[in-house]
Amino acid sequence: MVAKYDLSDDSVVVIIGTGAGGGTLANELAQKGIKVVSLEAGGRYLPQDFINDEWESFGQLAWLDKRTTSGDWRVARDFSGLPAWIVKAVGGTTTHWAGASLRFQEHEWKTLTHYGRVDGANLLDWPIDAAEMEPWYALAETKMGVTRTGGRPGLPGNSNFLVLEKGAKSLGYQDVHTGNMAINSIEYDGRMSCQQTGFCFQGCKWGAKWSTAYTEIPLGEETGFLEVRERSHVARIEHDAQGKVTAVVYFDADGQEQRQAARIVAVAGNSIESPRLLLNSASSMFPDGLANSSGQVGRNYMRHVTGSVYGVFDKPVRMWRGTTMAGIVRDEARHDPARGFVGGFELETLSLGLPFMAAFLNPGAWGREFTSALDNYENMAGMWIVGEDMPQETNRITVNSDDVDQFGLPTPNVNFDDHPNDVAMRNYAYAKGAEIYRAVGATQAYPTPPYPSTHNLGTNRMSENPRDGVVNRWGQTHDIPNLFVSDGSQFTTGAAENPTLTIVALAIRQADHIAREMAAGTI
Amino acid sequence: MTTSNHRGLTRRELLSRSLVAGGSFLVGSSWITSGSAAWAVEVTALKPETMATLVQMARDIYPHDRLRDEFYVVAVKGHDTAEQAPMVEEGIAALDGAARGKGHSGYLGVGWEADRVEILRAMEESAFFQTIRAGLVTGLYNQKEVWPLFGYEGESYSQGGYINRGFNDINWL
Ligand SMILES: Cc1cc2nc3c(=O)[nH]c(=O)nc-3n(C[C@H](O)[C@H](O)[C@H](O)COP(=O)(O)OP(=O)(O)OC[C@H]3O[C@@H](n4cnc5c(N)ncnc54)[C@H](O)[C@@H]3O)c2cc1C
Ligand code: SF4
Numbered sequence: 001m002v003a004k005y006d007l008s009d010d011s012v013v014v015i016i017g018t019g020a021g022g023g024t025l026a027n028e029l030a031q032k033g034i035k036v037v038s039l040e041a042g043g044r045y046l047p048q049d050f051i052n053d054e055w056e057s058f059g060q061l062a063w064l065d066k067r068t069t070s071g072d073w074r075v076a077r078d079f080s081g082l083p084a085w086i087v088k089a090v091g092g093t094t095t096h097w098a099g100a101s102l103r104f105q106e107h108e109w110k111t112l113t114h115y116g117r118v119d120g121a122n123l124l125d126w127p128i129d130a131a132e133m134e135p136w137y138a139l140a141e142t143k144m145g146v147t148r149t150g151g152r153p154g155l156p157g158n159s160n161f162l163v164l165e166k167g168a169k170s171l172g173y174q175d176v177h178t179g180n181m182a183i184n185s186i187e188y189d190g191r192m193s194c195q196q197t198g199f200c201f202q203g204c205k206w207g208a209k210w211s212t213a214y215t216e217i218p219l220g221e222e223t224g225f226l227e228v229r230e231r232s233h234v235a236r237i238e239h240d241a242q243g244k245v246t247a248v249v250y251f252d253a254d255g256q257e258q259r260q261a262a263r264i265v266a267v268a269g270n271s272i273e274s275p276r277l278l279l280n281s282a283s284s285m286f287p288d289g290l291a292n293s294s295g296q297v298g299r300n301y302m303r304h305v306t307g308s309v310y311g312v313f314d315k316p317v318r319m320w321r322g323t324t325m326a327g328i329v330r331d332e333a334r335h336d337p338a339r340g341f342v343g344g345f346e347l348e349t350l351s352l353g354l355p356f357m358a359a360f361l362n363p364g365a366w367g368r369e370f371t372s373a374l375d376n377y378e379n380m381a382g383m384w385i386v387g388e389d390m391p392q393e394t395n396r397i398t399v400n401s402d403d404v405d406q407f408g409l410p411t412p413n414v415n416f417d418d419h420p421n422d423v424a425m426r427n428y429a430y431a432k433g434a435e436i437y438r439a440v441g442a443t444q445a446y447p448t449p450p451y452p453s454t455h456n457l458g459t460n461r462m463s464e465n466p467r468d469g470v471v472n473r474w475g476q477t478h479d480i481p482n483l484f485v486s487d488g489s490q491f492t493t494g495a496a497e498n499p500t501l502t503i504v505a506l507a508i509r510q511a512d513h514i515a516r517e518m519a520a521g522t523i
Numbered sequence: 524m525t526t527s528n529h530r531g532l533t534r535r536e537l538l539s540r541s542l543v544a545g546g547s548f549l550v551g552s553s554w555i556t557s558g559s560a561a562w563a564v565e566v567t568a569l570k571p572e573t574m575a576t577l578v579q580m581a582r583d584i585y586p587h588d589r590l591r592d593e594f595y596v597v598a599v600k601g602h603d604t605a606e607q608a609p610m611v612e613e614g615i616a617a618l619d620g621a622a623r624g625k626g627h628s629g630y631l632g633v634g635w636e637a638d639r640v641e642i643l644r645a646m647e648e649s650a651f652f653q654t655i656r657a658g659l660v661t662g663l664y665n666q667k668e669v670w671p672l673f674g675y676e677g678e679s680y681s682q683g684g685y686i687n688r689g690f691n692d693i694n695w696l
Pocket of ligand 1: 016017018019020021022039040041042085086087088089090091092093094096097098099100101201232233234235268269270271273274277325453454455456486487488489498499500501503
């Protein structure tokens with residue numbers, strides 16, 4: 001029985017967003033018998049609805065509301081209205097994601113301690129550590145069916161992986177395998193195993209890849225405690241004279257303004273929308289936005305040091321066949337400043353279809369140099385760089401006071417400049433990627449610039465001291481005890497690993513905390 | 524020629540209706556054919572010569588020698604509208620002007636690709652060039668009909684994925 005709550009019911013927990021963070025939190029709370037209303041801006045699409053065509057799928061799922069960009073990153077030039085490639089749908093970006101699910105390395109929880117001060121970077125230790133997170137990671141891995149954990153077998157490697165593996169091993173890399181993937185290598189949790197169709201980025205039509213859209217959300221709904229209101233776009237969060245949040249105002253599917261009362265509000269709209277919402281909720285009591293006494297809301301925006309390397313060979317690879325990201329080289333993920341930068345990076349297999357390759361290989365480029373690369377599309381192998389980028393206070397989400405979206409809400413601007421450490425890491429990684437492919441006979445290697453951000457992190461950072469960040473060790477805002485942040489915007493620093501496993505682990509842990517505090521009557 | 528309105532057609536319909544393959548071509552005031560008569564397309568808002576130059580420009584921007592002109596025609600046909608015609612006519616006139624400034628009869632009269640590219644490079648910051656180039660990224664590469672020419676196979680779900688169809692069949696490593 002799917003729950004249905006009254007707008008005036010002020011005993012519910014309202015969660016904004018149903019992606020990795022919000023979708024997980026909703027189910028975890030519902031499993032504990034806590035009443036939850038999930039408000040999701042997007043519509044509901046299930047595996048049968050996904051479209052295995054890059055642009056059509058993009059049109060179906062991508063978040064395309066107006067955004068602006070600034071800063072020296074190339075995305076601001078090539079895709080000025082599209083800083084991020086993320087999703088507006090039930091399930092959020094877990095519909096699009098590739099499934100790579102890695103734990104942080106121990107030192108990455110404490111980067112200020114391990115890296116020391118880095119000029120221009122706002123490094124800070126997380127208030128939690130690897131030992132504390134260990135059991136939550138294990139729960140997240142079980143929930144998501146992560147391969148090569150909990151006795152689950154790895155995925156078989158596709159041709160794109162076999163090229164990466166051979167190249168990497170011939171350079172002496174050792175930690176090379178088909179990844180820790182939230183993609184079923186065997187039937188698991190009532191979902192079938194990967195059929196190697198490719199198109200992991202467009203939604204898995206077999207349901208082999210974990211997505212909150214068809215795991216957490218329906219499981220939560222089955223409990224009778226979770227009501228999901230789709231096509232409900234939250235405009236602002238309201239509070240009372242004591243400074244506690246009391247309600248959430250949103251536009252429903254018909255564009256009508258509604259107000260849902262709440263005992264607790266959890267924000268999980270991904271790292272651009274979450275700070276935007278807090279900023280757009282400014283009031284006379286909180287003139288700089290909710291939970292912003294530190295001034296850190298929207299700051300320290302991180303997107304990982306990314307980039308791709310495509311190698312061209314004299315014979316076919318057909319990299320698009322099979323699981324998109326089931327292949328990894330982990331040897332460079334360590335912290336080793338001798339390489340000329342702090343932090344590390346992972347190399348993971350990646351492929352784009354021809355339409356996206358044309359758009360993203362070298363945006364804006366034209367002429368024979370560009371087309372000769374595409375002419376060799378069938379003979380290409382591809383890898384993605386994902387490394388730790390430096391949090392910087394000036395890399396931030398702000399709201400444009402003179403520009404509004406379809407609901408009349410101020411639009412977000414994303415300002416980003418690469419830190420010199422980011423540039424050094426990317427260049428080093430490009431060179432290593434090219435070496436890997438050359439070791440197996442590549443005749444060309446293309447250092448491809450970062451795409452619009454798929455990993456968006458850090459804009460409501462977690463801190464021990466309320467002066468340094470927005471939320472505490474539980475994702476609870478320092479300023480407002482019944483306001484939580486439950487997505488990747490909590491990240492204090494980004495680590496080298498793809499973020500979603502950590503987002504999910506934090507959400508499971510947060511649900512435990514919220515249930516405990518509710519029972520104790522403290523919130 | 525009648526002024527049939529081709530707006531609102533899908534790309535596939537456009538391809539089948541506006542192209543006359545294999546040399547059987549009509550030439551009227553609004554029809555344009557290639558020199559080799561391999562294709563012909565009806566233009567509705569643009570001058571036929573403008574369309575011919577635009578197709579060459581498209582090929583010079585994204586030259587793929589294995590792609591026949593038809594694909595470029597389809598890729599730029601969206602600019603053949605009353606709304607866009609003034610911008611395109613003006614842009615192509617500038618292109619021809621630049622070619623004449625270098626002693627050619629017009630852009631189509633420039634024999635070597637490298638010389639045409641030099642002319643394009645000089646105007647690549649213009650709104651006209653950027654509109655045409657950006658339109659080609661999807662107009663050309665998102666035509667399902669061109670995918671096989673690059674080896675790209677598109678969706679595989681309808682065939683059960685590649686699990687039994689060569690996801691790891693690389694044999695030269
Ligand atoms: C192509 C691609 C591949 C990726 N691959 C990987 C990978 O392999 N491994 C990995 O770890 N990560 C990967 N990611 C990143 C991963 O998807 C994200 O890190 C993760 O989904 C973020 O979770 P989230 O909860 O912060 O936000 P999301 O999952 O984006 O969810 C946010 C939700 O909030 C909704 N929302 C936002 N604002 C509002 C509002 N005002 N009102 C109502 N609803 C709102 C949105 O519609 C959305 O549904 C990938 C991402 C992309 C795009
Ligand atoms: S390759 Fe596997 S995980 Fe990816 S979309 Fe296909 S079946 Fe799903």
